[in-house]
Amino acid sequence: MLQDYLPIAVLIALSTIFAVLVVVIGHLLGPKRPTPRKTAPYESGMKPIGPGTRRMPVRFYLIAVLFILFDIEVVFFLPWAVVFRQLGLFGLIEMFVFIVILLVGYVYAWKKGALEWD
């Protein structure tokens, strides 16, 4: 039974090898001439003010977390969409329940003002 998963395994193996290969060869063979001016943080051409990694307000982190939360939701749609025909009505209702739960979370975040910036 495992054979029919073989092509996927080969595909994954090939793609990771290719990706790793490209990065590693680029890293090993590419000429590296770091000069202080080149490695200085880029600030649209001017002398950078302060170090590159400065304190960032926490709101950016909040936005990132919210994005991940609601973006992963879409990932669960994919397997469902594949077997949508076989699941029939049960699958449809199941997915609606899933969406409603996430909608509750979304409305809660909205009302708490997490989406507002200031």
Add this chain to the structure above:
Amino acid sequence: MGLEQKLGNMGIVTTTLENVVNWSRANAMWPMLFGLACCAIEMMGAQASNYDLSRFGMELMRPSPRQSDLMIVAGRVSRKMAPVLRRLYDQMPAPKWVVSMGDCASCGGVYNNYAIVQGVDEIVPVDVYVAGCPPRPEALIHGIMTLHEKVKAEKLKEWA
């Protein structure tokens, strides 16, 4: 080395690493979005629908120097802009080329006075000078094709 004569020219089979690398560098050169003055409007004209720089693999004008290979100095460089230009040139990764577009960038052009750097080659090593004030989009494209020939003729020793 007589290898080429013996092998003959069978296209992809007998090409050398040098040709492949130079070919790929020449045809996928991303210019840096670095418009200064009037030549920048002609560069935009060259980038836009009528003259379409994307035919040369220059689809994107990358704003940051980190992701660009070619710096088109399009416009007059003033004394206040010179250190900025030099810093941007330094922050570009290794295989980088400079096209100085227009007379003001190439030799100070109409402005021979205190405010303009008389030619960008005082600040950055320039590969191709494009004449014109402002050069027509075709002139810029001709300059870029000349640069492609120059890149295709580069030797392995130069960039190893």
Add this chain to the structure above:
Amino acid sequence: MQLDSTLNAIVSDLETAFGARPGEFRGRARVIVAPERIVEVARTLRDKHGFDMLAALSAVDYWPQREPRFHVVYEFKAVAKKLRLEIRVPLNGDEPELDSVTSVFPNANWHERELWDMFGLKIKNHPDLRRILMPEDWVGHPLRKDYPLGYEEVQFSFNFEDIDKRKPRPKD
């Protein structure tokens, strides 16, 4: 072209109030005002006579002439009444001093910074007097008549080599 009546009234009013000397060239009213009175003149022009826009502010350098070496030119515009008036303030050479009119016209801020940058006119109680067009560490004031144009000899074939030696090269 004769000055129209309203402008005449305004100019004569300035004359009585601030001792300004009127002049006229091709239908353009021009008034010479002493440097220390310029802020009051600007204020009365704006409040009393309705000149609510400072269109232009610049300076002219009459270099060899020492006494009033600079003329600072104010162009006022009455948007509602469609009138234009030019006010000239003579300043003498060595240490030109001028009061800032940013309190009356906020857009004079950059103009006065440009005057300082280009002509070296010291503007008193200006909120942020810095060079605006030239780099901060630039020496000299370029638009003065005694400042050289910075003309570099053009490279032709006969003098190509010796200019090439002196030409600065990019240093890595």
Add this chain to the structure above:
Amino acid sequence: MSLQQVEITSEELRHLVSNRAIEGETVLLNMGPQHPSTHGVLRLLLELDGEIVVNCIPDIGFLHTGIEKNIEAKTYEKAEVMTDRLDYLNTMGNNLVYCLAVEKLVDLDVPARAQAVRVIFTELQRISSHLVWLGTAALDLAAMSVFLYCFRERERILDVMEMCSGQRMMTTYFRPGGLWRDLPPEFEDAVRGILNDFPKRIDEYEGLLTNNPIFIDRTKGIGKLSVADGIAWGVTGPSLRGSGLAYDLRKEEPYSGYEQYEFDVATADGGDVYTRYLVRMEEMRQSLRIVKQALDKLPSGPFRSNNRKFVPPPRAELGTSMEAVIHHFKLWTEGFPAPKESVYVPVESPRGELGVLLEGDGGPKPYRCYWRTPSFVNLQVLPLLSKGVFVADLVAIIGSIDIVLGDADR
């Protein structure tokens, strides 16, 4: 406890920036000379509290070319080459205002045909400048396709200019006293072609943007400029007309024959980025109307005044009359002397009031030529408009006040 002392690049900036920035609470960021959305080499030192702009300090001068100093070193006719490169999107407008100033200074007459052609070209240049503005402003708001359409249309106007003056942008086509050359025969139907194609094109752009919800969200109610602030800060042109004041120099102080053509001044009250967009789109239509009227009533006759003291004679005459050779020789080597007086001539450029303060000193070279450029003055309003907006809105505001850095830095 100060988090980490932020060393500010140039010391004088300390008094401009609030002390929250110096302790490092708010981020000091350079939206600097090389930035995709600053329309050239404008540097904005932004003090950011997260995404909100607390304070914005513009820093210009990165394109300062010393044009005013260079003009003082050339004769009147030869200095006109300098004027094209000032506001490189409105080259004909720069030539026009310089020629008007020289003509007023030396009291030179301009034939009717030259005035009409000047109006046609200035209006065509206004349309091409608004097209570049529309392209880049929409590009800043991520509307890529508008940029490509606008530049396709602009090529047609550039072809007309190249047909008449031999150069696409830096035309120097107007000369003191009239035009450099007469119009070529195929000028008429080239402009007719533009006249009946462009209204459809402008509808196309309006279809793309005007009721596009994304564009409306990004531009409505952002960068509010009231009329009182506008006048106090000296803002002129479409940026002021967007706040509801119909102040247009072509109507206020008509020059070069503008009083013959009837057009209405495009205004819309609201004073935000969206109304400035509407004003400029309407202005393009009005310019088409003016060009149509000017082209219909194009008078024949001489294209340049024949006052030999100031205007070099045509080449044909050199073969026959001796005086022509003398005038030609004197005008081209030494130039014509101007009286010892000063003149201020304002004109309506696509960005606002463009004025030239020209002063002669009896010699052949301009003694002082000060350019009152609209971008330099309109840019001063940016800190006022950008208090407390998002950085993304700041990009829309910069796009809406339509600055050209060659114009601002001179």
